[in-house]
Amino acid sequence: MSDVGLTPYLIVAAVLFVCGIVCMATKRNAIGVLMGVELVLNGANLNLIAFSRYGQLGFDGQAIAMFVIVLAAAEAAVALAIVLNFYNNHLTVDVDQARQLNS
Amino acid sequence: MSPHLAELSLAERLSEVGWLGQSGALLAAALIHALLVGLFFGLPAFVFIWAERKISGRIQDRLGPTRTGGRFGWLQSLADGVKLVSKEDLVPAAADSMLFRVAPYIVVVASFAAFIVIPFSDGWIAQALDVGLFLGLAILSLEVLGIILAGYSSGSKWSLFGGMREAAQMVSYEVPLGLTAVIPVVAAGSLNLNEIANMQRGWAGHWLVFHDPFTFIAFFVFFTVTLASNKRAPFDLAEAESELVGGFHTEYSGMRWSFFFLAEYASMFFVSMLAVLLFLGGWWTGLPGLDEAVIAAVGGYPARVLGMVVLLAKSSILVCVQIWIRWTLPRLRIDQVMTTCLKYLVPISCFLFLGATIWPLVLLAVLGRPSVLPLGDEPIGARVVPAQAGLSAPAAGRNMATRVSRSTQEAEGSR
Amino acid sequence: MSPEQFASTGAALKWLLGLAWLLPLAGFCIEVLGGYWTDRRSRAPAWLAVGCIGGGFVLSTIAFVTWGSATHWGAFAVVDDHHGDAHARGQSPDAAPAAVTGAQAPAAPAEHGHPHDGPPHGHDAAHASSPYAFALSGSFYNLATFGGLSIDIDYYIDSLTIVMFMMVTLIATCIHLFAMGYMSDELTDNYEDHEVHLPGGRHFHRPGRYYRFFSYLSLFCFAMLGLVLAGNIFQVFVFWELVGVCSYLLIGFYVERKSASTAANKAFVMNRVGDFGFLIGLMILWTWFGTFRFANTDPAQPGAPGLFQMVRDADGHIHEHGAGLDRAVVLNDGLGGAAVDAASGQPRSIPFWLLIAAGLGIFAGCIGKSAQFPLQTWLPDAMEGPTPVSALVHSATMVAAGVYLAGRFYPMFVPEVLLVIAYIGCITLFIGATIAIVVTDIKRVLAYSTISQLGYMMLALGVGGWFAGLFHLITHAFFKSLMFLASGSVIHGCHHVQDMQEMGGLRRKMPITAWAMLVGVIAIAGLAIPTPWMAIAFSGYHSKDAILATSLAFMSQNRQHFLLFLLPLATAGITAFYMFRLWFMTFSGKPRNQHVYDHAHESPWIMLGPLVILSVFAAVCAVGGEGGPLARMLFASEPTQAVAGAAVAGTVAVNLPGHALIHEYHTTAGIAALLAALTGAVLSYVFYGAGLVNPATIRSQLSGLHSFLIEKWEFDALYDAMFVRPVHVVARWAQGFDQKYLDGFLHATGRAVVWISKWDRKFDETVVDRAVNVVGDATYAAGASLRRLQTGRLRQYVMFIAFGVLGLFLLMFAFLPR
């Protein structure tokens, strides 16, 4: 029974992270951007837990990941509420339309 | 089987078979577990679909199925299943075909995976986790995702309405479900379902439903909420055939349609088992003399089998009550459903949670002992100890894989 | 008195009198708070007030009995001893008091039964051995302590306190009852004040103030009782001011009337003038004595003497040394030795002139409160208040407070001060009496008579007659309240006509009032039927007789102060004259104004009842004269030095007569006073009763003197010229200075500031604003150039971040050594 080791986890986390970044960078749909954020946070979480298993982070990693999950849920709720509001006002969820403050 | 087997997990026992090897043993054990759980997932559905038809028939002064399989039409479910399997697998043109196909699988997988955390008898559990209850609820909540996807991907208004209703209902009912499920956890001090069930050993007064007034009310609230989370009548707004044709499964047919129902009946059984494990004493009969006598007479393994029978019997009774309720009460309106949850069940369960938290402190302060009646003064956790000495699972509280890996390390160390 | 007995009696009396004192306060609170919300036509506030003050009377009576039984009626026994002494020495030719006292002598208790045939001054010695034998002092509550200054609510209860309590509560109860009838006009929601004229010939309308009147009365009683009960001079001062406030409120009760509000202000301001002296006295006392308490008679606290005990030793002597300005009085420590200053270890003493100053200061307060010579002008104006108020102010409360304090503080007064008191009283009594002759307003006659009688009291105190002064205070309270209430009844019956020239013959219309008034007139005039063994007389005779006897005795010792006897004697005649003039003008003869006479009617019984009660008391309260129960009660509190008399050779050589000496002159003085009074009464009958001589002719013949008297000896004009006009002149000067110099300076400053700010503005606009604009423009330009970067596009920002991270990584990788 072999241990997977730290590196594969880190690579998976990096892939998640990058996918999230790209999502945020390319999606015009506000909800898509939100999903990108979730992916980024998950990549970070995976890092935290991997280090808590294999590194010296110890138990703190899990606790921090716990808080990250909770805060991410909160963030999703607020962001979604904002998106709904945005939709109510602009009848679209295209983030590129959100430029009223620009000139 | 011999007591020897009871002390080792299935994987360890298999790993002693030389030609399998470690990985093979683990795989085989996993397969066996999956098979067993699958049986528990599939068989009850068949049984209860038949039971529902019989009971509804009797309630409506009919006979229900009578012919298939000889007497009582007991093979009716099988016949239905064969018919459904043989039907054509239709995907509407307006549907998002990928999601339309995947959605039933999500539902089935979710309600199937939930059985992982259920201990069928003392220590007979696929994955013994400290967070068993938590994980079970989490997996159960995945089911709604499949429903929503099904409703959305069908490309039909009825389905979308059904899916949205289900989503709203589920998201709302998650709250009281979680809160009421936590109340026995507060009383027992553990999330491990195996431990919780073992704490209810002894006479029926030890069942958590009778632990204090709050758990007593919590049981009924929990039962009501599980009805809603399984979209059983009177909360079956998602399918509401009088309004939405068939709700989220309007566009489904054949095998995929049957998956939804398989999942529904499995979930009914699952939540009933959860209720039994949390509130109604699990696999203990509630008669301490009987339990002890059986354990003493037949030994560990047969006693566990009998315990499983007890658990299944209790759960079946609850399922029958669910059926009974379905055919007795009329369906609520969706606003009534939401009102029931948000204005009544959530505050009630919050109050119960608070009460259950304060209750032992109040008892200690007022009476000076942790229970109302003078008998059973020992802390509730202490009831587990004798059970573990004689009857608990060897791997209770441990991960199967860990167990295996540790034995491997020992083997390597000895080398 | 043993300490245990002292403690128990003290506690009982403390709470009895304290309750009697606080009841009116409770009444006041309920009335003033509740009255506003209740019906204006409700008599409930009046009944509440009567209940409170009546309850006070009952409690005072119980306190009297308690005090008497606790002391085994020792006060009476002591007086008995005193007279027995006087007889043993054969020095008293006056047999009448002895006979009375002998008849009433109770069995002397064992502890007071010292030998009758002791040394010549046996009584004095016995009295002196325990000068505060019947006085109970103590403390209710400690209000605050500032360093060495402890401000307490103390009590000092001796027989004088109890007599005052009974007198005040009884008279106040009668006046309250009377006022219920008198003030019934106010029981309306829409009272029309006929004295206030609005433009357009209308009268002022307002809601009735029945409840307010009674709440003020209750507060007044509370203040007066507190003053009497007070155990330290500071507390006296507090209630002194409270009495002043109440009199202000009550005199100005008809506040819409200009005259009433002016009179109230006048009374208040005049009193403040006196109180200023009081305050100075207080400062001196505290600075040199360190305490405000009168005396500490608690046997449990022997080493904490009060003011009296510090100044005088047990025999009533002042120990002094030095001469001139260095003359100083040694303070006692209450244990028989001299008090020692804790800090320096030196014996404590007070300069004699400061003691005089303190005494004069305190007495200045009394002058203001009791309307003595320089400050007497407020009292007649105070007649603007409702008649019950006048009755209360003039008999039991306000003016009595001054005499009471002078009597209470008597031990602190050195002979020099006493002489001042005597002359002030003498002047006052003469001024008051002479003005009273010519005044025609029925209430003002009584007011001036009050001034005159207060002068008598002060005179008596000043010439060493402590007993005579306070005796007159009590009797005067009864008959003066009687007369005021009777005049109130007349005014009420005549529908608020007060001028005696409009009256006449009212005896037939209101007989009970007339007879009650006659009792008062006889009492104040001091008429009596002399018999060989005792004089059959009303109360006024006895007390005035005592005063005249004292002043005669004083004159016999100090020939140069002959005026102190002659003026009072003459005034006794004048008193009888003007009082009978009042009665004759009002009640006898023919009606002068037929309209008033036709509408006059007898008052209701709620007003007549108090009249009857008071006439009985005015007649008999002093029964037995100096041997009577009232006199004995007062004797029990008499300061030691007043009993013995003293020969003082100081700055002014004065010999104060003792009891024995006074007794020698008793008969002489009595006969003289009676003759004077008879003369006055007969003259009055001649002028006004029988109409044998027309007063108008006399008036026209003496028109100068008449107008001088009508103008109240020109006092108001004098004060106007002395104080008001100079103030006006100074104010005009000040105003001119303000307008010319201060305003000019301010205007110049303002112009300068405007000029400076003009330049400042230019500087601001050219320099400061430009600098600010430059900064702002720069910021704006920078922002505008940076704006292009700020696209507001979310996704671009993400790209920026990613690029930034990449760039940072490359930088680190490229440039940082690994």
Add this chain to the structure above:
Amino acid sequence: METVIFTIYALAACGGAIAVMVSQNVVRMAFWLVISLGSVAGLFFLLHADFLGATQLLIYVGGTVVLLIFGVMLTASGPMLTIRSGPGEVVLGGLVGLAVLGMLVFGMLSVDWESQQTRMYSAAAEEGRGERSMGYNPEGEGNTARRLGAALLGVRFDRDLGRNSETLSTGYLLPFEIVSVHLLVVLVGASYLARTKRRRPNPLEESLES
């Protein structure tokens, strides 16, 4: 065996993430997100963080994603579901993504994790903390619920029960409390933001009324 399971989960997670990135339909994105996040939960289980795995399932998959789908369905009508971005942006995004991925992978491969780990173990052994402080107690592997709960309440089993623990650590009590208050605020704020707005009064009507 563990490798196999890890491979499955890792592939599912990465595939799901890439599918989220690639797909244009929002609901499908949500579906792929579920797949990805669920697989991450499986990875958590593999890493013996069972409580976190369950939490991930419950909150992310069960809660957040339902919320997202809600949002999608409430805001999206037909064409809105697929808002395409320009191909240039996609290409640029892809390039940047690749660059960042390369950077990350380069970074993590350039660290010798194994020797780091051995060094850490040996350092811990020298300090006398032993193996206990490395990660969590191997005896309790997979059962972290109790210890996590205790840590959130302020008691650290792995620290406070060690040999050199004179003082109690505070655990995560304060962050826990802050987060709970934060959640409450977020709940209120979100429901305030998302509540049904009153329709804006018609300016024409307003002018008529005035």
